[in-house]
Amino acid sequence: MFRHNILRYGVLTLLAAAALFRALTAEYFGLEVLTEILILAMLVLALDMVAGFGGMVSLCHGALMGVGAYAFALLSGQAGISPLLAMAGAVAISGVIAWAIGAICSRSHGIYFIMATLAFGQMAYSFVFESPVLGGDDGISGISRLDLSLIGIDLNDSRSFALFCLTLLGFVYGAAAFVLRSGLGRSLTGVMHNEQRMRALGLTVWRVKADVFGLSGMIAGLAGALAAQHSMFISPGLLSWTVSGEALVVVILGGLGTLVGPLVGAVAFVVLKHELSAVTTYWHLIVGVILIAVVVSRANGIFGWVEARWGARIERRVADATRKQQTEGVASDA
Numbered sequence: 001m002f003r004h005n006i007l008r009y010g011v012l013t014l015l016a017a018a019a020l021f022r023a024l025t026a027e028y029f030g031l032e033v034l035t036e037i038l039i040l041a042m043l044v045l046a047l048d049m050v051a052g053f054g055g056m057v058s059l060c061h062g063a064l065m066g067v068g069a070y071a072f073a074l075l076s077g078q079a080g081i082s083p084l085l086a087m088a089g090a091v092a093i094s095g096v097i098a099w100a101i102g103a104i105c106s107r108s109h110g111i112y113f114i115m116a117t118l119a120f121g122q123m124a125y126s127f128v129f130e131s132p133v134l135g136g137d138d139g140i141s142g143i144s145r146l147d148l149s150l151i152g153i154d155l156n157d158s159r160s161f162a163l164f165c166l167t168l169l170g171f172v173y174g175a176a177a178f179v180l181r182s183g184l185g186r187s188l189t190g191v192m193h194n195e196q197r198m199r200a201l202g203l204t205v206w207r208v209k210a211d212v213f214g215l216s217g218m219i220a221g222l223a224g225a226l227a228a229q230h231s232m233f234i235s236p237g238l239l240s241w242t243v244s245g246e247a248l249v250v251v252i253l254g255g256l257g258t259l260v261g262p263l264v265g266a267v268a269f270v271v272l273k274h275e276l277s278a279v280t281t282y283w284h285l286i287v288g289v290i291l292i293a294v295v296v297s298r299a300n301g302i303f304g305w306v307e308a309r310w311g312a313r314i315e316r317r318v319a320d321a322t323r324k325q326q327t328e329g330v331a332s333d334a
Contacts, residue, residue: 002053002180002189007310008260012302015263016170017044020084023162031158037270038165039226044250045169045261050102051248052257053180054212057114060101060121062243064217068094068224070128072102073140080162083146083229090225091218098217099210118241125239139235143228162192165226172219176259179215188212253291255301264303275297 022034043065046068050056066091075086105116128134145155146164154162179185187208199205228234237243250269255261269287278282299305 009259019166028158031162035162035165035230037266038169039223041266042169042172042223043220044247044266047247048251048262049176049216049315050213058117059114059241059244060117060219060245063121063124063239064094064220065224066239068221069228069238072225072228073143087225088090091221094221095214095218102213103210106209108242121241125236129236137208141233143232145229253301253306258303261301268282291331308319
C-alpha cells in the first residue's frame with residue numbers, strides 16, 4: 001500500500017521549493033527546461049501508477065500523451081472550442097481510450113502485456129502519421145494556450161506557464177496519491193501481489209486494472225495537452241513508442257513504485273540530457289550506462305536507493321535503542 005513517510009515529504013518539499021525558486025528566478029531557457037521537467041514528471045507519474053503499483057508495464061503511455069495533445073489541438077483549433085473546455089475534453093478522451101486499452105489487456109501479464117500496449121501505441125502512431133486530417137507527418141502548428149486573462153494571468157509568458165504547469169503537477173500528484181491510498185489503489189496493489197487470491201475474494205480484477213489504467217491515461221492526456229501548449233506544435237513523433245520507453249527509463253531511474261522517485265528521475269533525466277548534449281551527441285549512451293548501473297546494483301532507482309539507506313539507518317537506531325533498554329532493564333533487576 002502506498003504511504004508517505006518523513007523522507008518522502010522532505011523530498012517533495014525540496015523539489016517543490018526548488019521548482020518554485022527556479023520558476024521565479026530563471027530566464028527564458030531555464031523556464032523552458034523547467035516546463036519540460038514538469039510535463040515529463042506528469043507523464044511518469046501516470047506510468048508509475050500502473051507499472052509500479054499494478055505491475056502493468058505500459059509502452060503506450062507516450063501514445064496516450066499524444067492523444068491528449070492531438071485532441072486538444074483539434075478541439076481548440078478546428079472545432080473552435082475554448083481552450084479550457086478543449087483541455088477537459090482531451091483529458092476525458094485520453095481517459096476513455098486508456099480505460100478501453102486497460103480492459104482489453106487486463107488478462108495479459110508480463111511481456112504479453114507490454115507487447116499488447118506497444119501494439120496499441122504503434123497503431124495510434126500509424127493512424128496519426130497517415131491521417132491528412134491530423135496533419136500527417138507535418139503535424140499541427142499554431143496551437144493556442146489557455147486564456148486566463150480574466151484572472152490576470154498570461155500563459156503566453158514562459159514564467160506564468162511554468163508556474164501553471166507546476167500547480168497542475170501538484171494537483172496531479174495529490175490526486176494520484178489519493179487514488180493509491182483509496183480502496184481502488186489497495187485493490188490494485190493486492191492484484192499485483194496475488195491476482196488469483198483477489199479474484200477468489202470476489203474482486204473484479206479486470207475492472208480494477210481498467211479503472212486505474214483509465215485514470216492514469218487521463219493524467220497522460222493532461223501532460224499531452226500541456227505539451228501541445230508548451231511547444232504550440234505537435235507531430236506524430238509524440239506518439240512514438242520511444243516516448244513511452246523514455247518515460248519507463250525515467251521511472252526506473254527515479255524509483256519504480258514510489259511515486260516520488262519518478263519526479264526525481266524526471267529532474268535527473270532532463271538535466272542530464274541538456275548538460276550532456278552540450279558536451280557530446282552520445283548523451284544517450286551515458287544515460288544508458290547510468291541506468292544499467294542502477295539495475296545491476298539492484299537499487300530501486302535513485303530515490304529507492306536513498307530510501308533504503310534511510311530505512312536501514314532508522315532500523316539500526318531502533319535496534320540500538322531496544323538493546324540499550326534491555327541492558328538497562330537487566331542491570332536494574334540485578
